[in-house]
Amino acid sequence: MDINDVEDEDFGFSRNYFLAKESGTSAKKSGHKLSDIDLVPEEELRAAAMDLQPKHEKEVKALMDSYRSLYQDWLFELRCGFGLLMYGFGSKKALTEDFASTTLTEYSVLVVNGYLQSVNIKQVIAAVAELLWDQIKSSRKTTESLSKAQLPYNSKSTDEIFAFLDGSLAEENDSFVCVLIHNIDGPGLRDTDTQQFLARMAACSHVRIVASIDHVNASLLWDKKMVHTQFNWCCHHVPTFAPYKVETTFHPLILAHSGSGQTAKTAAIVLQSLTPNAQSVFKVLVEYQLAHPDEEGMTVNDLYAICRERFLVSSQVTLNxxxxxxxxxxxxxxxxxxxxxxxxxxxxxxxxxEKLLMEISQ
Structure with a gap:
């Protein structure tokens, strides 16, 4: 091949490349609209999902049996002061509950469904203290001295409850309450304050955590101290390939039509196709609308003033x-x-x- 032919071919490739880049950047606007999303009734979609037949049942059963052979190892890790963090594709709910019901029979177990929006972390901490109190009383021959003491879970102070959970009231060092948390990365537990409470509880000497995670960014919930000192995680990769039937029952399905919650979800999908600056501008607008529910809306001048102050736009043209x-x-x-x-x-x-604001703030 002549060298001139090679140079012409390279030139043609380069020219086509830059032409493609130029044409790609010229069409910045997406054509997606809320009305373009074809939604079906949520009841119909959930019924179809429930009718899906499981596959590879033999292989999945063998996989679960292999996990059961590890139960004693997991118990040993708990006794050594570690927390168990289960991750992998598929619901871990049945697996962790089977582990608790068959292996943690000597201990009190509290189950927390983190996939619910309504989890009250302070009630969880008080319930753990109550279980530990009952466990201590049942393990002692006499409860006379204990009955005269103030019950810790009735205290209004969270610090006093943590002091009890981390104290030396229990005679046996192996005495602890296991807190089984399904989806510790769930929407009801995902905020910083709740994770700090959970980490502080996990650091108590008479508490052990067994938790599952499914969100791809779950590890971003914790800093180094929380991972290695407070939760003291011992991570286990346990893909179960089980459907998330229970976990998704309380969440609107993306492809289903079910009122305001679903409308917020579809709006969030559309917003994901826009730039971060555009999302921030939209956030300013919805925050104003929530703060002024009786007004007709927000004027363009007011929106521009706030966005300019927050360095979200540089000119009126950009905002437009x-x-x-x-x-x-x-x-x-x-x-x-x-x-x-x-x-x-x-x-x-x-x-x-409000739901949309939560979606775009995550």
Whole structure:
């Protein structure tokens, strides 16, 4: 091959490459709209999901049997002061509950469903203290001295409960309460304060944690101290390939139509196709709408002033381009204020806006 032919071929490839890049960047706007998402009734979708037949049952059973042979090793790790963190594809609910019911029979076990939104962490801590109290009383020959003491779980002070869980009231060093947490990375436990409470509880001498995680960013919930000192995790890769039937019962399905919760979910999907700056501008708008529910909306000038102050936009032209995208995606609409100004508003119910704000803040 002639060297000139090689150079012409390389030139043609380079030219096509830059032309492709140029044409790709020119179409910045996405064509996705809320109305384009074809949703079905949630009941119909859940019924179809429940009718799915499990596959490879023989292989899955053999896999679960191999995990059962590790139960005594897991118990030994708990007795040594470690917490067990289970991860891997598939629901770990049945596996961890089987481990607790067959191997932790000498200990008190508290089950926490982290996949629920309504988990009250302070009630969990008080319940752990009550279980430990009952466990100590049942292990002693006489409870006369204990009955005169103040019950720790009735105390209003969380510090006093932690002091009891970490104290020397229990005679046996091996005396502990196991807290089994399904989805410690769940939406009800994901905030920083709750994780700090859980870490502090896990560090107590009479508490052990057995938890499962499924979120890809679950490890970002904890710093080095929490991982190695407080939770003291001993991680186990235990893929079960089991469906998340129970865990997903309390969450709206992405492809289902079920009112405001689902509308917020689909709006969040559309927002993911926009730039981070556009998402931040939209967040300013929804926060204003929640703070001023009786107003017609937010004026463009007010939105521009706040976004300019927060360095989200550099000019009115930039803000207008974001607003055009919002309107194209049917995320934002305009209506007249009482004084004649155009106001921007998000055409969602307050409940849906709150859920949407949670989605884009994660």
């Amino acid at each position: 381009s974001h607003l055009t995208e919002f309107k194209d995606h049917e995320l934002v609409k305009t209506r007249k204020h009482s004084d004649g100004q155009d106001c921007l508003y998000v055409p969602l119910a307050t409940e849906a806006i």
